[in-house]
Amino acid sequence: MEKVRCAWCEKDDLYKKYHDEEWGKPVYDDETIFEFLILESFQAGLSWYTILSKRNNFRKAFDHFDYKKMAAYSDQKIEELMNNAGIIRNKLKILATIINAQKFMEVQTEFGSFSKYIWGFIDGKPIDNKPKTLSDVPATTEISDTISKDLKKRGFKFVGSTVIYAHMQATGMVNDHIETCFIRK
Template sequence: MRHRCFWVTDSKLYQEYHDNEWGEPVYDDATLYEFLLLETFQAGLSWITILNKRENFRKAFDSFDYHKIAKYPESKYQSLLQDAGIIRNKLKVRSAITNAQLFIEVQKEFGSFSNFIWSYTDGKPIINQFHKREDVPATTALSDKISKDLKKRGFKFVGSTVIYAFMQAVGMVNDHTTDCFKYPS
């Protein structure tokens, strides 16, 4: 039996996410936006809650097409607040729209969001060597720095904890514990 990171439950969905996505470097802007949106909705909730609703989010938010989301009219915002398949937090729904607009602004400035976000790690994942749950931080100086920069640009729900979780999800940091079968050897 494969040994996984401490946070993985016996949920097949969680195991598949851990085994195939979490910590894998993502350089594609569409996928980066998807994770940014999902992580901002996750703030204050468990990740499994978001994973269980991921396909609902995909349907509600036009397959995470940030170009479409950036142009959502008030009527779409209101309909999202009625969608029981997603997290119906007014501020988070509004932030998805605002963040899509700002995501496009960052693309214009840096050529892609990927160029911008990966510049913080020189384009390579940071491989950590955490042995147990207590070793894995919720934030780091780097997540603090990225969070501050994104907030300065107007992004919402991008506190340091959200950004560190985003960094883990998109492989900017590899936080698989050393006893996990996904830990790079």
């Protein structure tokens, strides 16, 4: 019998694998949280599928999302990234990744980990929205608005409420698998 999934992921096997193995599963390690933060910020204005299909290119180009290395990227590295056809070559987004890596480490210093900071907005427990259909899944919430505002106040870039809500879904802070999805069962 065919598995019933959230309809958004039926495009191909890459999307199905991401849906089945990652999306909505709680992530507490800073490295993975950072990776998704960067990928989601690059996704702003684009489809998630575009980013997902370039994910391995992003990993190689951005030193496997090593935020300590990324925080110190030189002009030469920025130029290298701007010439990398395997990623999204948006200079503002590339510069934002450097700033976000720096700010990420500042949050780690203040809170002990970025995970503790971001999960603190929801008391460390995933929110289960129990949507019946995809149309029941919001693009933003009050919590994503709050996190977005706080990140922006801390100097993060490309972290609007929609980006943050997508990040919350990707890292399992929110479970938006629809009622009929096999993951929910």
